[in-house]
Amino acid sequence: MPLTDLDQLSLRLLDIAAQAAFKVEGLLLEGFATNKSTREKTNRHDIVTEYDHQSEETIINFILNQYPDSQILGEEGGHRGDGAVQWFVDPIDGTMNFANGIPFFNVSIAAALQGRMLAGVIYDPIRREMFSASTAGAFLNARPIRAVGHPTEAEALLLTDFPYADQAITTDDYGLFAEMVQRFRSVRRIGSAALELAYVACGRADAAFLGLGSAWDVAAGMMLIEQAGGQYLPIESLATGIWPPSRCVATCAGFDIEQSVLKTLVG
Numbered sequence: 335m336p337l338t339d340l341d342q343l344s345l346r347l348l349d350i351a352a353q354a355a356f357k358v359e360g361l362l363l364e365g366f367a368t369n370k371s372t373r374e375k376t377n378r379h380d381i382v383t384e385y386d387h388q389s390e391e392t393i394i395n396f397i398l399n400q401y402p403d404s405q406i407l408g409e410e411g412g413h414r415g416d417g418a419v420q421w422f423v424d425p426i427d428g429t430m431n432f433a434n435g436i437p438f439f440n441v442s443i444a445a446a447l448q449g450r451m452l453a454g455v456i457y458d459p460i461r462r463e464m465f466s467a468s469t470a471g472a473f474l475n476a477r478p479i480r481a482v483g484h485p486t487e488a489e490a491l492l493l494t495d496f497p498y499a500d501q502a503i504t505t506d507d508y509g510l511f512a513e514m515v516q517r518f519r520s521v522r523r524i525g526s527a528a529l530e531l532a533y534v535a536c537g538r539a540d541a542a543f544l545g546l547g548s549a550w551d552v553a554a555g556m557m558l559i560e561q562a563g564g565q566y567l568p569i570e571s572l573a574t575g576i577w578p579p580s581r582c583v584a585t586c587a588g589f590d591i592e593q594s595v596l597k598t599l600v601g
Contacts, residue, residue, distance in 0.1 A: 340452070344469040347401070347419065347445040348453035351554075352466060354396045355441040355457035358389040362426065362441070362459050372433050383433055386410050389425035393443065397421055404445075409550050420446045422553035422578075427456075428526035437461075442528040444553035449577065454554030456528045465532040465558055472562035474536050481564030483540035483586030484519075487594050490540035492518040493530040495547070513595050514543075531555025531584055535562040540586050543596060545569065547580040555584070563587045567600040 337345075365385035372383050390410045397404055403417035409424050421443065426432050428439030437460040444454035456465040466473045473479060484490045492514060496507070515521050522539075524530060528551060530542040535558040544552060556578050559566045564586050568579035583596045591597050 340447075341469045343447070344452040348455065348466060348468040350397060350400045351443040351445060351453050351455045352457075352464060353400075354393045354443055355455050355464070357396055358392050358425065358441060359457070359459045361385060361389055361392065362432075362439075366432060366435070366437070366439075366460070370433055382410060382429060383426070385432070386426045386429060389441065390423060393423050393425060393441070397423075397443075407550060409548065418447060419452075422446075422550040424528065424550040427528040427551060428524075431525045436525070438524050438526050438529060440526060440528050440532075442550065442554045444550075444557060446553070446578075451553065451557040451560075451578065454557035456532045456554050456558065458529065465535065465554075467535075467554070467557040467561040469561075472535055472558050479536040479562050481535050481559060481562040481586040482537045483534075483589065485588050485590050487517045487590075488519060490518050490589065491538075492521045492541045492543065493533060493539045494521060494523060494543040494545075495525075495527060495530070496523075496543055496545045510595070510598075517595055527551040528555050531559055534564055534584050534586055535559050537586065540589055541594075541596060542582075542584045543599065544580065544582050544584070545599075549578055549580055552580045552582065553578050556582070559584045565589070565591070567591070569599050 370383045390408045394406050404419045405415040405417050406421040424442040427442045432439040441457045454467045527544050527547050533539040534542050556566050567583045569581040583600050
Protein backbone atom coordinates (compact mmCIF):
# COMPACT_ATOMS: atom_id res chain seq x y z
CA MET A 335 0.00 0.00 0.00
CA PRO A 336 1.53 3.36 -1.00
CA LEU A 337 2.34 5.81 1.76
CA THR A 338 0.22 8.92 2.08
CA ASP A 339 1.81 12.35 2.35
CA LEU A 340 1.04 12.30 6.08
CA ASP A 341 2.70 8.89 6.49
CA GLN A 342 5.79 10.13 4.67
CA LEU A 343 5.93 13.21 6.88
CA SER A 344 5.50 11.02 9.95
CA LEU A 345 8.47 8.87 8.98
CA ARG A 346 10.59 11.91 8.17
CA LEU A 347 9.84 13.52 11.53
CA LEU A 348 10.53 10.23 13.29
CA ASP A 349 13.93 10.00 11.63
CA ILE A 350 14.77 13.55 12.73
CA ALA A 351 13.65 12.82 16.29
CA ALA A 352 15.69 9.62 16.49
CA GLN A 353 18.79 11.31 15.09
CA ALA A 354 18.39 14.15 17.59
CA ALA A 355 18.18 11.68 20.48
CA PHE A 356 21.26 9.80 19.28
CA LYS A 357 23.18 13.08 18.98
CA VAL A 358 23.03 13.63 22.75
CA GLU A 359 23.73 10.02 23.75
CA GLY A 360 27.45 10.61 24.33
CA LEU A 361 26.80 13.80 26.30
CA LEU A 362 24.34 12.08 28.62
CA LEU A 363 26.54 9.04 29.21
CA GLU A 364 29.44 11.34 30.00
CA GLY A 365 27.28 13.35 32.39
CA PHE A 366 25.87 10.27 34.06
CA ALA A 367 29.38 9.05 34.86
CA THR A 368 30.59 12.31 36.41
CA ASN A 369 29.82 14.46 39.43
CA LYS A 370 27.19 17.01 38.45
CA SER A 371 26.13 20.34 39.85
CA THR A 372 22.38 20.79 40.25
CA ARG A 373 20.09 23.69 40.99
CA GLU A 374 16.46 23.92 42.00
CA LYS A 375 13.86 25.08 39.50
CA THR A 376 10.41 25.38 41.06
CA ASN A 377 11.30 23.74 44.39
CA ARG A 378 13.79 21.35 46.00
CA HIS A 379 12.09 18.34 44.40
CA ASP A 380 12.47 19.80 40.89
CA ILE A 381 16.11 20.06 39.82
CA VAL A 382 18.09 20.69 36.67
CA THR A 383 21.69 19.98 35.65
CA GLU A 384 23.99 21.57 33.10
CA TYR A 385 23.45 18.47 30.98
CA ASP A 386 19.72 19.16 30.69
CA HIS A 387 20.49 22.53 29.12
CA GLN A 388 23.26 21.25 26.84
CA SER A 389 21.15 18.32 25.68
CA GLU A 390 18.13 20.50 24.93
CA GLU A 391 20.16 23.08 23.02
CA THR A 392 21.75 20.37 20.88
CA ILE A 393 18.37 18.79 20.12
CA ILE A 394 16.67 22.08 19.29
CA ASN A 395 19.45 23.25 16.98
CA PHE A 396 19.43 19.92 15.17
CA ILE A 397 15.65 19.93 14.67
CA LEU A 398 15.57 23.51 13.40
CA ASN A 399 18.42 22.76 11.01
CA GLN A 400 16.72 19.63 9.66
CA TYR A 401 13.16 20.98 9.61
CA PRO A 402 13.01 24.79 9.81
CA ASP A 403 9.19 24.88 9.62
CA SER A 404 9.02 24.00 13.31
CA GLN A 405 8.08 25.34 16.70
CA ILE A 406 9.64 23.68 19.73
CA LEU A 407 8.44 23.44 23.31
CA GLY A 408 11.31 22.36 25.52
CA GLU A 409 11.36 21.71 29.24
CA GLU A 410 14.33 23.98 29.92
CA GLY A 411 14.21 26.59 27.17
CA GLY A 412 10.57 27.38 26.66
CA HIS A 413 9.17 28.08 23.19
CA ARG A 414 11.32 28.43 20.05
CA GLY A 415 10.20 29.01 16.47
CA ASP A 416 6.76 29.53 14.92
CA GLY A 417 6.56 26.82 12.24
CA ALA A 418 3.78 24.39 11.42
CA VAL A 419 5.23 21.29 13.08
CA GLN A 420 5.11 21.39 16.87
CA TRP A 421 7.84 19.57 18.79
CA PHE A 422 7.92 18.53 22.44
CA VAL A 423 11.39 18.01 23.89
CA ASP A 424 12.39 16.64 27.27
CA PRO A 425 16.21 16.55 27.13
CA ILE A 426 16.49 14.38 30.26
CA ASP A 427 13.33 12.80 31.56
CA GLY A 428 14.24 11.49 35.00
CA THR A 429 16.71 14.21 35.97
CA MET A 430 16.63 13.25 39.66
CA ASN A 431 17.68 9.71 38.74
CA PHE A 432 20.33 11.03 36.34
CA ALA A 433 21.78 13.41 38.93
CA ASN A 434 22.01 10.70 41.57
CA GLY A 435 23.53 7.97 39.43
CA ILE A 436 20.34 5.91 39.10
CA PRO A 437 20.18 4.43 35.57
CA PHE A 438 16.56 5.25 34.74
CA PHE A 439 16.41 8.31 32.50
CA ASN A 440 15.83 9.05 28.84
CA VAL A 441 15.46 11.58 26.05
CA SER A 442 11.87 12.15 24.93
CA ILE A 443 11.05 13.90 21.64
CA ALA A 444 7.72 14.10 19.81
CA ALA A 445 6.31 15.95 16.80
CA ALA A 446 2.74 16.93 15.95
CA LEU A 447 0.92 18.72 13.15
CA GLN A 448 -2.39 20.51 13.65
CA GLY A 449 -3.11 18.70 16.89
CA ARG A 450 -2.22 15.23 15.61
CA MET A 451 0.82 13.43 16.98
CA LEU A 452 2.94 12.14 14.09
CA ALA A 453 6.20 10.94 15.63
CA GLY A 454 7.67 10.15 19.00
CA VAL A 455 10.87 8.67 20.41
CA ILE A 456 11.92 7.74 23.92
CA TYR A 457 15.61 6.82 24.03
CA ASP A 458 17.23 5.15 27.04
CA PRO A 459 21.00 5.55 26.49
CA ILE A 460 21.95 3.25 29.36
CA ARG A 461 20.18 0.23 27.85
CA ARG A 462 20.41 1.54 24.28
CA GLU A 463 16.67 1.10 23.89
CA MET A 464 14.96 3.25 21.29
CA PHE A 465 11.18 3.28 21.65
CA SER A 466 9.65 4.89 18.57
CA ALA A 467 6.23 5.53 17.11
CA SER A 468 4.91 6.87 13.82
CA THR A 469 1.78 6.32 11.77
CA ALA A 470 3.42 3.00 10.80
CA GLY A 471 3.21 1.65 14.36
CA ALA A 472 5.19 1.38 17.59
CA PHE A 473 8.65 -0.16 17.84
CA LEU A 474 11.49 -1.00 20.23
CA ASN A 475 14.85 -1.00 18.46
CA ALA A 476 12.99 -1.32 15.14
CA ARG A 477 10.95 -4.36 16.27
CA PRO A 478 7.16 -3.98 16.53
CA ILE A 479 5.71 -3.80 20.03
CA ARG A 480 2.18 -4.23 21.38
CA ALA A 481 0.68 -3.11 24.66
CA VAL A 482 -0.31 -6.60 25.77
CA GLY A 483 -0.67 -7.43 29.44
CA HIS A 484 -2.91 -8.60 32.25
CA PRO A 485 -6.62 -7.71 32.28
CA THR A 486 -7.15 -7.34 36.04
CA GLU A 487 -5.56 -5.40 38.87
CA ALA A 488 -4.83 -8.55 40.84
CA GLU A 489 -2.38 -9.63 38.11
CA ALA A 490 -1.17 -6.21 37.00
CA LEU A 491 1.93 -4.08 37.53
CA LEU A 492 1.18 -0.36 37.95
CA LEU A 493 3.77 2.38 37.37
CA THR A 494 3.10 5.82 38.83
CA ASP A 495 4.56 9.14 39.96
CA PHE A 496 1.88 9.44 42.67
CA PRO A 497 1.85 10.92 45.27
CA TYR A 498 3.83 14.01 44.27
CA ALA A 499 6.21 15.73 46.64
CA ASP A 500 5.87 19.22 45.15
CA GLN A 501 2.23 19.70 46.03
CA ALA A 502 0.24 19.25 49.22
CA ILE A 503 -0.46 15.57 49.92
CA THR A 504 -3.87 15.01 51.44
CA THR A 505 -5.33 12.20 53.49
CA ASP A 506 -7.35 11.23 50.41
CA ASP A 507 -4.11 10.94 48.41
CA TYR A 508 -2.65 8.55 50.96
CA GLY A 509 -5.88 6.57 50.89
CA LEU A 510 -5.83 6.31 47.09
CA PHE A 511 -2.21 5.21 47.06
CA ALA A 512 -2.87 2.60 49.73
CA GLU A 513 -5.79 1.26 47.71
CA MET A 514 -3.61 1.00 44.61
CA VAL A 515 -0.95 -0.90 46.56
CA GLN A 516 -3.55 -3.30 47.93
CA ARG A 517 -5.41 -3.92 44.67
CA PHE A 518 -2.56 -4.19 42.16
CA ARG A 519 -0.09 -7.05 42.19
CA SER A 520 2.69 -4.49 42.46
CA VAL A 521 3.14 -0.71 42.30
CA ARG A 522 6.43 0.89 41.25
CA ARG A 523 7.73 4.48 41.07
CA ILE A 524 10.68 4.50 38.67
CA GLY A 525 11.07 8.26 38.40
CA SER A 526 10.54 8.69 34.65
CA ALA A 527 7.14 9.44 33.15
CA ALA A 528 8.25 8.67 29.60
CA LEU A 529 9.70 5.27 30.50
CA GLU A 530 6.55 4.42 32.45
CA LEU A 531 4.52 4.95 29.29
CA ALA A 532 7.08 3.15 27.12
CA TYR A 533 7.01 0.14 29.43
CA VAL A 534 3.22 -0.08 29.16
CA ALA A 535 3.49 0.22 25.38
CA CYS A 536 5.89 -2.74 25.13
CA GLY A 537 4.13 -4.93 27.70
CA ARG A 538 6.58 -4.66 30.60
CA ALA A 539 3.91 -3.00 32.73
CA ASP A 540 0.13 -3.18 32.56
CA ALA A 541 -0.85 0.36 33.55
CA ALA A 542 0.54 3.78 34.42
CA PHE A 543 -0.97 6.65 36.38
CA LEU A 544 0.63 10.05 35.75
CA GLY A 545 -1.02 12.74 37.82
CA LEU A 546 1.55 15.50 37.51
CA GLY A 547 3.59 16.60 34.53
CA SER A 548 3.87 18.65 31.37
CA ALA A 549 3.29 18.08 27.68
CA TRP A 550 6.94 17.23 27.00
CA ASP A 551 6.80 14.47 29.64
CA VAL A 552 4.11 12.49 27.84
CA ALA A 553 3.90 13.49 24.16
CA ALA A 554 6.09 10.69 22.81
CA GLY A 555 4.68 8.19 25.28
CA MET A 556 1.11 9.01 24.33
CA MET A 557 1.80 8.17 20.70
CA LEU A 558 3.64 4.99 21.69
CA ILE A 559 0.69 3.81 23.77
CA GLU A 560 -1.85 4.54 21.05
CA GLN A 561 0.20 3.02 18.22
CA ALA A 562 0.90 -0.06 20.35
CA GLY A 563 -2.83 -0.61 20.84
CA GLY A 564 -3.12 0.55 24.44
CA GLN A 565 -5.36 3.17 26.03
CA TYR A 566 -4.30 6.73 26.89
CA LEU A 567 -7.01 8.27 29.06
CA PRO A 568 -6.84 11.92 30.19
CA ILE A 569 -7.71 12.65 33.80
CA GLU A 570 -10.61 15.04 33.31
CA SER A 571 -10.81 16.21 36.91
CA LEU A 572 -7.23 17.46 36.63
CA ALA A 573 -7.46 18.76 33.06
CA THR A 574 -5.41 21.89 32.41
CA GLY A 575 -6.32 22.59 28.80
CA ILE A 576 -2.75 21.72 27.76
CA TRP A 577 -2.35 19.40 24.77
CA PRO A 578 -1.28 16.67 24.86
CA PRO A 579 -2.94 15.99 28.22
CA SER A 580 -0.10 15.28 30.64
CA ARG A 581 -2.24 13.89 33.46
CA CYS A 582 -3.40 10.48 32.40
CA VAL A 583 -4.02 6.82 32.97
CA ALA A 584 -2.45 4.55 30.36
CA THR A 585 -3.20 0.83 30.13
CA CYS A 586 -2.41 -2.17 28.02
CA ALA A 587 -5.00 -3.49 25.61
CA GLY A 588 -7.74 -5.43 27.36
CA PHE A 589 -7.12 -4.03 30.84
CA ASP A 590 -10.45 -3.87 32.68
CA ILE A 591 -10.54 -0.18 33.59
CA GLU A 592 -14.20 -0.41 34.59
CA GLN A 593 -13.36 -2.69 37.52
CA SER A 594 -10.19 -0.81 38.51
CA VAL A 595 -9.55 1.86 41.10
CA LEU A 596 -8.09 3.82 38.17
CA LYS A 597 -11.62 4.27 36.83
CA THR A 598 -12.26 6.84 39.58
CA LEU A 599 -9.54 9.02 38.06
CA VAL A 600 -10.81 9.14 34.48
CA GLY A 601 -14.56 9.28 35.14
